[in-house]
Amino acid sequence: MVRGCRWKREKGLEKQYREAGTKWGHGIEGVMGHSSRISLRQPPPMWEPQQPSVRMVTRLLLLTSALLSTCQAVESPALFTSVTLTLEPSNAVSQGTNVTVRCQALVSSSGFLNRKYTIYKDNTVVYTESITTAEDLIYSLRMARVANTGKYKCKVNIPGKELSSSSEKLTVTGLQTPVLSVDKRVFSEGEEVTVGCKAPGESGAIVFYFYKDSKELYEERVDANHVETRLRFNNAGDHRLHCDYRVILLTDSVPSNASNNVVVTVKELFITPVISVRPHGSMIIEGDNLDISCSVSGNLQNSSGLKVFLSKGPTLLSSGQSKANHSMRALAEHSGEFQCSLEVGNVVKRATENVRITELFSQPVLTMYPTEVFEREKITLTCKSTNYSSDRISSSDVKYSIYKDNYTLTPGSFNGIYVVPGVVPNSSGIYSCKADARMISKYSAKLPVQAKVLVSKPEITAIGRVIVGKPFQVRCHSDRGSLPIEYTLWKKYSEVNSTTVQQPHHQAIFPVTVQHYSDMQDYKCEARNNPKIDTVVSNKLNTTVIVPLSNPGLSVVPDLLEVTEGNEMYLICGVEGSPPVTFKWYRRGNVQPLFTTTSTQSSASHRIKGVGNEHSGTYYCEAINYANMVRSQPVTVDVKMATWKKGLIVACCLLVVALLALACVLRYNSKRGKRENAAELSVKPSSPKSDDSLTVSLTHSTMEVYNPPEVGVDAAVSVWSERPVDPGSDGESSAASNNEPDVEYTEVVHRQPVDPARAPLRKGTETVYSEVQNSPTGAPGDHYDYQGSVEYADLNGDQPEVNQALLEVNHQDHHDLPVPVE
Numbered sequence: 001m002v003r004g005c006r007w008k009r010e011k012g013l014e015k016q017y018r019e020a021g022t023k024w025g026h027g028i029e030g031v032m033g034h035s036s037r038i039s040l041r042q043p044p045p046m047w048e049p050q051q052p053s054v055r056m057v058t059r060l061l062l063l064t065s066a067l068l069s070t071c072q073a074v075e076s077p078a079l080f081t082s083v084t085l086t087l088e089p090s091n092a093v094s095q096g097t098n099v100t101v102r103c104q105a106l107v108s109s110s111g112f113l114n115r116k117y118t119i120y121k122d123n124t125v126v127y128t129e130s131i132t133t134a135e136d137l138i139y140s141l142r143m144a145r146v147a148n149t150g151k152y153k154c155k156v157n158i159p160g161k162e163l164s165s166s167s168e169k170l171t172v173t174g175l176q177t178p179v180l181s182v183d184k185r186v187f188s189e190g191e192e193v194t195v196g197c198k199a200p201g202e203s204g205a206i207v208f209y210f211y212k213d214s215k216e217l218y219e220e221r222v223d224a225n226h227v228e229t230r231l232r233f234n235n236a237g238d239h240r241l242h243c244d245y246r247v248i249l250l251t252d253s254v255p256s257n258a259s260n261n262v263v264v265t266v267k268e269l270f271i272t273p274v275i276s277v278r279p280h281g282s283m284i285i286e287g288d289n290l291d292i293s294c295s296v297s298g299n300l301q302n303s304s305g306l307k308v309f310l311s312k313g314p315t316l317l318s319s320g321q322s323k324a325n326h327s328m329r330a331l332a333e334h335s336g337e338f339q340c341s342l343e344v345g346n347v348v349k350r351a352t353e354n355v356r357i358t359e360l361f362s363q364p365v366l367t368m369y370p371t372e373v374f375e376r377e378k379i380t381l382t383c384k385s386t387n388y389s390s391d392r393i394s395s396s397d398v399k400y401s402i403y404k405d406n407y408t409l410t411p412g413s414f415n416g417i418y419v420v421p422g423v424v425p426n427s428s429g430i431y432s433c434k435a436d437a438r439m440i441s442k443y444s445a446k447l448p449v450q451a452k453v454l455v456s457k458p459e460i461t462a463i464g465r466v467i468v469g470k471p472f473q474v475r476c477h478s479d480r481g482s483l484p485i486e487y488t489l490w491k492k493y494s495e496v497n498s499t500t501v502q503q504p505h506h507q508a509i510f511p512v513t514v515q516h517y518s519d520m521q522d523y524k525c526e527a528r529n530n531p532k533i534d535t536v537v538s539n540k541l542n543t544t545v546i547v548p549l550s551n552p553g554l555s556v557v558p559d560l561l562e563v564t565e566g567n568e569m570y571l572i573c574g575v576e577g578s579p580p581v582t583f584k585w586y587r588r589g590n591v592q593p594l595f596t597t598t599s600t601q602s603s604a605s606h607r608i609k610g611v612g613n614e615h616s617g618t619y620y621c622e623a624i625n626y627a628n629m630v631r632s633q634p635v636t637v638d639v640k641m642a643t644w645k646k647g648l649i650v651a652c653c654l655l656v657v658a659l660l661a662l663a664c665v666l667r668y669n670s671k672r673g674k675r676e677n678a679a680e681l682s683v684k685p686s687s688p689k690s691d692d693s694l695t696v697s698l699t700h701s702t703m704e705v706y707n708p709p710e711v712g713v714d715a716a717v718s719v720w721s722e723r724p725v726d727p728g729s730d731g732e733s734s735a736a737s738n739n740e741p742d743v744e745y746t747e748v749v750h751r752q753p754v755d756p757a758r759a760p761l762r763k764g765t766e767t768v769y770s771e772v773q774n775s776p777t778g779a780p781g782d783h784y785d786y787q788g789s790v791e792y793a794d795l796n797g798d799q800p801e802v803n804q805a806l807l808e809v810n811h812q813d814h815h816d817l818p819v820p821v822e
Helices: 010-023 029-032 054-072 517-522 643-678 727-737 801-810
Strands: 080-086 092-094 097-111 115-121 124-131 137-141 150-158 160-162 168-173 179-182 186-188 192-197 206-212 216-223 228-234 237-247 253-255 260-267 270-278 290-296 308-312 315-319 322-331 336-344 347-355 365-369 377-384 397-402 415-419 429-437 440-443 447-449 461-464 473-477 483-490 494-501 508-512 523-528 549-558 568-574 581-587 595-599 601-606 617-624 630-632 636-639 679-683 695-700 717-722 743-748 768-772 790-793
Touching: 010 727, 029 168, 080 160, 080 168, 097 115, 097 168, 115 137, 115 290, 115 523, 124 137, 179 237, 179 260, 179 801, 192 237, 206 228, 216 228, 260 743, 270 308, 270 347, 290 308, 290 315, 290 336, 308 322, 365 429, 365 447, 377 397, 377 429, 377 508, 461 523, 473 483, 473 523, 483 508, 494 508, 494 595, 517 523, 549 617, 549 630, 568 617, 581 601, 595 601
Parallel strands: 092 168, 186 260, 679 768
Antiparallel strands: 080 097, 097 137, 115 124, 115 150, 150 160, 150 168, 179 192, 192 228, 206 216, 206 237, 237 253, 237 260, 270 290, 290 322, 308 315, 308 336, 315 322, 336 347, 365 377, 377 415, 397 429, 429 440, 429 447, 461 473, 473 508, 483 494, 483 523, 549 568, 568 601, 581 595, 581 617, 617 630, 617 636, 679 695, 717 743, 768 790
């Protein structure tokens, strides 16, 4: 469903302007002018043609084209469900059937949708169409042929998405019967004839085959349903011609039925080639003159353009119009088949003759003794022909010559034996010999002679690194010396192993294991390639021996008990073994090493500056060389506190103790003073005739004596006692009141019955003294001699003596006391 037309986004429109301007030679400014960008919501402004010109018209046309190209249908989002391809009526049909290829795309969308369908046959696009409806795409194959056989599939594209169907194979069977045509039914031998073959109604790539008497004669591939060609027939007689064809498919081809048969007649040319050899027969011997001729027999009147050729194998000996001759001295290698060929137009006829030539003497053979020779040794060369024709020559008639690198060693003739002296510095070379008799020369095969080189003093080397206790390889090698060379490895006077090097790329390698580095000096090797000469011995094996690391140890400097804060600490790692050694220091708990170094010594150290408490822990080290890796035992380091810190802590502790002691002393003294002030107890009895009260004063904030109550015993009583006023003694009371306060506080606590026994007042182990005095206002006759008496009171209340003393003091005038107040 078309919803309308919108302007593209500003940048897209500008891009199209730019592309349009570039295409016609203008930039965006040339198309749009220098105005601002075109609004998204309204059409671009129109230019006022103040000066009409071709360029302005061109700009208007470009602008119109760009605007029209930006107007596009608004498409709604879509979702693919499936794409299916079907072949109707079926996947296998006979030729001539109408086949429908249907592509169905199930797409979910909310409105307009543009779909692009593409049909493939064997992965080649055969049809493409874009539609805007939900209808299926139909691709028709009218009158299907075998060429339509293949695998079909469909692909559907919607904006931003594409989906393909699975492949379906269509098989079309049956081919049309081909028709053969010939422009002539009767023609002469060698004449060209136009032959055609047609496959009515077929299509595709077709290969046509032509047959003569059921034998394939010619084939041609075309992209049409017919083919014509010109064929030439050289054999006279009647021949049956027919054709067929094959349609080429992707995987295979389908043959058709045979076409109709056409009978043709080929007339023979009545001319033939003739070959003759003289002397005739098998008694031709080397050195004889050999004559060979090639001629033509028959009617030559209608044989224009006739030629004859005389040849032997690939060699053309002679040629002519009607006859060819060749003469030569017969040699053994001339034996074989000679051929005479006659050619008329495109017709070729042949005649052959086999010639056998007997050797006058056989090819000489060159031999040497000994078969293997070393430098500066004698060589005996012998050249000999073993067979010869005794009725023509004798063995003495054969003469020999010997050559080295194409130079004659034996000027003149000799009996075939030649000795190369040992003083010749270099006897190596290519030797050959020649035998001559009756002007016939024969050469022997070439004999390469390579004088062997005596083996040089071998070198003994170790392959790779040599590690004590581990196997390694020893190689023995001589820079000079002819193969084969026998190498033997010795350890002192004992043979370890031996091997023979047969090829240049082979080496003499022996497996060896040493248990001590000094054992390397015991190995030697010897080499030999000539059994007639003594062996040569190498020097002693000299190479670097790697001793595996052992006995690793980690030490700490200073001593573990002396590692203190602020100082330097050295971790020294030592081992036994061959350098170079890589040392690594670790702290337990850390994967990465603290420090790594490589040393040529057997030990190395790691320095830690400004040691602190954080450096306490367990340390270990690893040592690595080319042989192995070892690890030391862990060492635990406990960093001690610095001496000045210890002194400071001790001083602080002593200061704290002193302060605590001083505080305790001050507190004790303070409490003692308070207790002494509060321990004063004053008891003042009144005269029998006076109202002066007996006062018991306990000035320690509150004095309370507590004992568990017993049955019949009064509870604790607090008495606020007030001195009574006697009307008859106002003056005395007034005088007395000037010395003592009018109100006194007395607290009497009694829990147990009064014990007449007097006891001092105690509080635990501390004795508090209370002073009991007579009232200074008492009458002289009523004076109780309490002057200077001392009573003891237990402040804990554990003793009942306080209660008893108070009762004894106040019993004289009990009725004169005021009512106690709680």
